[in-house]
Amino acid sequence: MAEIKIEKKKQIWPWILTGLVVAALVVYFVGFRDNNENKAVIADADNTTETNDSDLIAVNENNSTVAEYVNFIRNSNENMTLDHEFTNEALLKLNDATSAMADEVNYDIKADMDKVRNLANEITEDPYETSHADKIKKSSEIITNVLQNIQNAHYPSLANDVSDLKSASQSIKTDVLTLDQKSEVKAFLNKAADVLEKMN
Amino acid sequence: MMSSENKNLFNLDELSDYKVASDYSDVRGWEVKDKNNITIGKVDHLLVNKKAERVVYLDVEVDASLIAEGHEAYQNRTGDGVHEFLNKDGENHVIIPIGMAFIDEANKYVTTNQIDSATFARAKRYRQGDNIDFDYELNSVRHYLGDNTIHGSNTPDKFYDRSEFDYRK
DSSP states (O other): OOOOBEEEOOOHHHHHHHHHHHHHHHHHHHHHHHHHHHHHHHHHHHHHHHHHHHOOTTOOOOOHHHHHHHHHHHHHSTTOOOOHHHHHHHHHHHHHHHHHHHHHTTOOOHHHHHHHHHHHHHHHHOTTOTTHHHHHHHHHHHHHHHHHHHHHHHOGGGHHHHHHHHHHHHHSOTTSOGGGGHHHHHHHHHHHHHHHHHHO | OOOOOOTTEEEGGGOTTEEEOTTSOOOTTOEEEOTTSOEEEEEEEEEEETTTTEEEEEEEEEOHHHHHHHHHHHHHHHHTTOOOOOOOTTEEEEEEEGGGOEEETTTTEEEOSSOOHHHHHHSOOEETTOOOOHHHHHHHHHHHHTOTTOOOOSSHHHHTTSGGGOTTO
16 A cells, blocks of 8 residues: 655755855855955055065165275275365265165155265365365265165164264364374265165 | 535645655656556646645546546446436546555556546546545545445544555554
8 A cells, every 4th residue: 555755845945044144154254354364464565565665774776886985985995095086086976875875765865965066076176175174074964864864764774884974974073184084084984885885 | 616624635736845755756647557457547636634744645637538438337327227426527536545556666657456447437526626525535435445334534634544545554
């Protein structure tokens, strides 16, 4: 004899609805978390970029103008007579090197550098001018200030070097003849070469 | 048209939340054969007792040849002065208690070892879509068994406890 049982159909809609709700929750939470993670990653990337942008000590700019000044100072160190021609050339090259370095890090120093250029030129225009030391000191202060700003912005690890450069600049006295403070001027030019070389 | 007094009897097709249970054959569309292996029609619907959750009747759409046979039987019997069932045009369905059917799953047909085609031909039929009342059920069972003394139980549910509806009895 036959028998045929019947049974209630398994309702599929509640399962579909449950699945949709679960899927929506998963999408919501995963999506939300991903967004946060993405934001975090973006933020990290930004931080990294900012860090990389701000700290350029690891970047080798290899700027030829900077290298030219550094080489000029290094090569002439032994025979440095510190006459007006040399001082003028050294300051102009330092001026150019500082400008070049500023360009490398997109730092606008044109006004400052124009002042240095004028001061450097004034040194050679009147060889007998007694205020050369004053002009050299002013130039060194402007350059030191510019390099310090560049250092603060992009080379935090060179704080001590710039501090030394500042000391060297301050060592140059305005009321003493340049010829009597050769070592101070040379020390400043050398220190500037050190700082620029490290930045470069 | 039959009235709807038996509210426990449903066409399975109307119960959208029910289906034939797994491990059981859905015989809808299968051929139905009499005890002499003569095809008398095919299963059109399954009539179920919702409370018992089982099929209690096979709703069979009978073949036209069986309807013709029934007409012949009717005319012959009326000629003898015996009033038989009167089936109208369009009334081409009969019910078979599930306990009187056998299911051949391998060959996909339903048969019965108690009812012959002549009995089916003389059975009172109904039109598809008509509701089935308990009197019709009782008369059908009486007709198939040839026993007019069968009485309905106090409730249809009890009626379905009879062996004609339960393969275990």
